[in-house]
Amino acid sequence: MKRVRRLLAAIASLALTAALLTLGASPAAAAPLSAAGEGHGTCTATTPGSKLARQGTAWICVKERPITAADLARIRAHTAAVAGVAAAPRDGIDPGDDPDASPEALCTSEKHQDVVSNRHNYCMRHGITYVLVNPGGRNGTADLVVTARSALDPNSVTWKEHIAVYAEKYDGVSVVRLALSSSCTACLPGPPAWGGGAIELRAGAEDDTGELSYETTTRGGAERSRSMIAYQSQTESPDADYPVITNGQWAGPSVACDGVVGGSPGCIASDNLARVTFSKSDSKYAASAVAYEWAQNHLSDNSVMGTAQRPFTRDSDEARRRSRNYYTCKAPPKPFVADPTVVNDECDEFPFARTKEGGTLGSLCAEITPRYVGGGAWRVDVVRDEPVAPCIRAHVPSDQNQAAGGRLGRQVQSERVRDGEAYQVVITP
Incomplete structure (x- = not known):
C-alpha cells in the first residue's frame, strides 16, 4: 500500500509539472520553498524530473557559518599579495584591537565575529555553505567566504565597500554562482555587486572585483543616525539544467552619520570609542x-x-x-x-x-x-x-x-x- 501511495504521489507531481509547462511556467518556477531541509539553512526544492533530482538531490540549501581558521589563512594570503595593502598586524596586536588598523587588516582579525571595525574602518567576513541535500542527508557541499571592507570618510556622506569572495572546500559540487546585494536603514544603497550579475566560482577560485556603495540620508540636525547594513545573496549551481536560486541574508556593520560636528556631515563606524x-x-x-x-x-x-x-x-x-x-x-x-x-x-x-x-x-x-x-x-x-x-x-x-x-x-x-x-x-x- 505504501508503494502504491508513493507511486500515485509521483504521478501527481509529474502531472502538475506537465500542466505548468502547458501554461508556460518553467519547472524552476514550480519548485516550492520546502521546510524539509530543516537544519540545513534556507532551502529550495529541486524540480521533479530535473537533472539534480535524478541525481538524488531533493533540496538546495544555503547555511550561514562562522569564519574558520582556514578562511582567515586564505584571506591573509590574498591581502598580503596585494601591492600597497597594509594587512599585517602591528606589533603582534590583533587588528581588531588596533584602532588604526586598515580595512584590509581588519579582515584578518581572529576575533570570532562577522564584523570587525574601528572608528573609521570596518570589514565584514561571512561564511556561506552551499548544500545539495537528499532525503537521507547531504549530496554535496561548497564553502564560500564573502568579505566587504570599507574606509569611511568623516567628512563625506557616501562610502563604498570592496567585495572579495573566496571559494573554499567543494565536495560533490563543481561550480557555484553567487550574486550579492545589500540594503540599509537611514541610507540609500547603490546597485548590486558586479552590476547585478553573478560571479562563477570553482574550488580555490577568488574574486575581488565586487563593489557596493551607500549614501546616508542624514544631512543635518543634532541627532546621529545609525545605518544598519544587511546583505542578500543568491546562489545557484550551473550543474542544474534549470536554475534553482537559493537566497541567503545576514546582518553587517553599523555606520553612524551626523550633520552637527564641524562644517559638513560625515560618518564613522558605530560602537567605537x-x-x-x-x-x-x-x-x-x-x-x-x-x-x-x-x-x-x-x-x-x-x-x-x-x-x-x-x-x-x-x-x-x-x-x-x-x-x-x-x-x-x-x-x-x-x-x-x-x-x-x-x-x-x-x-x-x-x-x-x-x-x-x-x-x-x-x-x-x-x-x-x-x-x-x-x-x-x-x-x-x-x-x-x-x-x-x-x-x-x-x-x-x-x-x-x-x-x-x-x-x-x-x-x-x-x-x-x-x-x-x-x-x-x-x-x-
Whole structure:
C-alpha cells in the first residue's frame, strides 16, 4: 500500500509539472520553498524530473557559518599579495584591537565575529555553505567566504565597500554562482555587486572585483543616525539544467552619520570609542603632550581620566569652558603663578576645560613643569604634589598650549565627537 501511495504521489507531481509547462511556467518556477531541509539553512526544492533530482538531490540549501581558521589563512594570503595593502598586524596586536588598523587588516582579525571595525574602518567576513541535500542527508557541499571592507570618510556622506569572495572546500559540487546585494536603514544603497550579475566560482577560485556603495540620508540636525547594513545573496549551481536560486541574508556593520560636528556631515563606524591623539615628537605642542601623559601615568587610580576605562566627555559650550579654566588655573586660594624659566608660561590643564570632567579647583591639582632635555627626551619637575590629586596644572609655553587646543579641536571634528560623547586621549611617541 505504501508503494502504491508513493507511486500515485509521483504521478501527481509529474502531472502538475506537465500542466505548468502547458501554461508556460518553467519547472524552476514550480519548485516550492520546502521546510524539509530543516537544519540545513534556507532551502529550495529541486524540480521533479530535473537533472539534480535524478541525481538524488531533493533540496538546495544555503547555511550561514562562522569564519574558520582556514578562511582567515586564505584571506591573509590574498591581502598580503596585494601591492600597497597594509594587512599585517602591528606589533603582534590583533587588528581588531588596533584602532588604526586598515580595512584590509581588519579582515584578518581572529576575533570570532562577522564584523570587525574601528572608528573609521570596518570589514565584514561571512561564511556561506552551499548544500545539495537528499532525503537521507547531504549530496554535496561548497564553502564560500564573502568579505566587504570599507574606509569611511568623516567628512563625506557616501562610502563604498570592496567585495572579495573566496571559494573554499567543494565536495560533490563543481561550480557555484553567487550574486550579492545589500540594503540599509537611514541610507540609500547603490546597485548590486558586479552590476547585478553573478560571479562563477570553482574550488580555490577568488574574486575581488565586487563593489557596493551607500549614501546616508542624514544631512543635518543634532541627532546621529545609525545605518544598519544587511546583505542578500543568491546562489545557484550551473550543474542544474534549470536554475534553482537559493537566497541567503545576514546582518553587517553599523555606520553612524551626523550633520552637527564641524562644517559638513560625515560618518564613522558605530560602537567605537573616539580617540584624540597627541604626539610627544610634535614640537608644536610636545610640552602639553608630555604633561597629559604624566597625568595619565601618575594620578591615582581613582583619578586617571581620558582613558578607555574613564573617558572624557566633550562639552563645547564656551561659557562653561571659561568657567572651568578659571577654577583650575586662576581661582584662589592657590592660583597659577607663571614660572619665569618657561617662555610665555601658560596654565595647561588636564582634564581639559572643554570636558565635563574639567574645572576642578586648581588648589587640588598636582602642578608640573615639563622640560626638554635634548635628544627627544623630557623630564617632568613636580612643582606641587597634592595627595590623591584629581587633576594637573602644567607650565607650558603659550604657543604650545594653544597648539594643543587646536589639535584637540581638529580631532574632535575628524573623529566626529558630538557634545556629550565620550572620547579617550592617547599619547604617542
